[in-house]
Amino acid sequence: MEEVIFGSNIMQLFIALILVSTFMILGSTRLYSCVRAFGIQSFLLACVATVVGISTGKIDLYIVALLTLIIKAAVIPYIFIYIIREIKVKREIDLYVGISPSLIIGGILVVISYYLIRSISVITELSSFALSASMSLVSIGLFIMISRKKAIMQMLGILIMENGLFLGAISLTNGMPLLVELGIFFDVLIGVLIMGILIFRINKTFETIDTDMLKNLIG
């Protein structure tokens, strides 16, 4: 069953587009376009969940897709835009690693995750595309967290990692129990709210959300 779903062309297409949206986040220097790319990525995840739902006939997955669409593709990007607008942050992101090197490192991470996934012998050849994509999302999310200076980008990085885990969970289990999914969605939403409040606090104390400045002593 699993092979049929993940071998299908449309599924591969969505997964490739998810990878492309991740590279859009890696390759852009504007906060708004990063947030927009994250919204697109979540929308594509919802599409993946719907396709899996249609081919397995599980109603749960439609609910999961709908929740992804509402929470990750609409509410969370809105919270981001609200934060950006409220604290009047500079629209360009500062980087430790430049755009071109980031893209190249991203590509290397994709290859590494492919080889890591391939060494697991249980995985069939066909679902390995979804799994290595999810693995690369996790590693690229981590890379975004450590290579960007703005606290907002670190928040975005952890959400990309979460999206990667979601993709991995769907591709391995064809949909987890609804209760688990609901718990995760609630966690993510609360996490984003807490991180948002934290960013407001950082901004109030340090008058910047550049995490590089957090080392400075405040008297």
Added chain:
Amino acid sequence: MISQIIISFFQIIIILALSPLLSGIIKKIKAFFQIRKGASIFQPYYDIAKLLRKDSVVSENVSWIFHAAPVISFAAVLTAGLIVPVFISNMPFSFAGDLIAVVYLFALARFFTALASLDAGSSFGGMGGSREMFIASMVEPALMLSIFAVALNVGSTNLSQISQTVSAMGLSAVSPYHLLAFVAFLIIAIAETGRIPVDNPATHLELTMIHEAMILEYSGKQLAIVELGAMVKQLLVFSLLANIFFPWGIADSVGFGSIAIALIVFLIKIIVLGAIIAIIETSTAKWRLFRLPDLLSVSLMLSFLSLVSFIIVKGG
């Protein structure tokens, strides 16, 4: 044998006849988006005809390279025109070279244009030449990689064979790696044809021009050849884009009816691609020169991803 020679001649004539029209159409579409009336779509023909009637003014200090460069570049681009499938997929001259030959024929044309720009000794020429080479150093690997992604799928680097196989596969050829390679190639096509955001073909502003800076010293008949060469190259890049990534409708055998249909389909594809380029040109600003590596590394990364996903999906 005779029919194949006729086909080759016909293809060259079609390429020469259509390439100014394509430039004219792109300009017209751009004018439409900028709410201008714009020049007639046949204006490039008039321009070239006028330039051909004029004498060249040549600096006293130039060497033979300055005179030879337009001819060599033009010849290199036209030779590439014999290998690139335009309206028929089994090209008579496809045995003579594959996609690597096309890439290096373009590189040869570019090399001589850059040499000629240095030859006249004007400061703008040297600046344009160095910028062109800077961009070329990033465009070429990306161009190779993106076509390789499709070539791997077909199992051949021969352009005719790629075009035939993809067209025979039909819609099942549309796969993640195919689409990724297509987007990568689209970015490269913008860079290769010198369009916004890489270069602006409509301006002679000192600080930003690249291709225009290189040909600043040319006038009259030589300028006509250089301009026509650039237009032919643009048409060839577009037909590569059209006939490698979505070659459906291309004629696979010699026949009057199939070639007529293929020509019409080709014209539609080219106009659609021209419209896409025109939309991109109107909606984006020209990028700073030092931000271009970012754009081109996006293209390089997309073609790389396309190769990787090909290997993952096919289980290499």
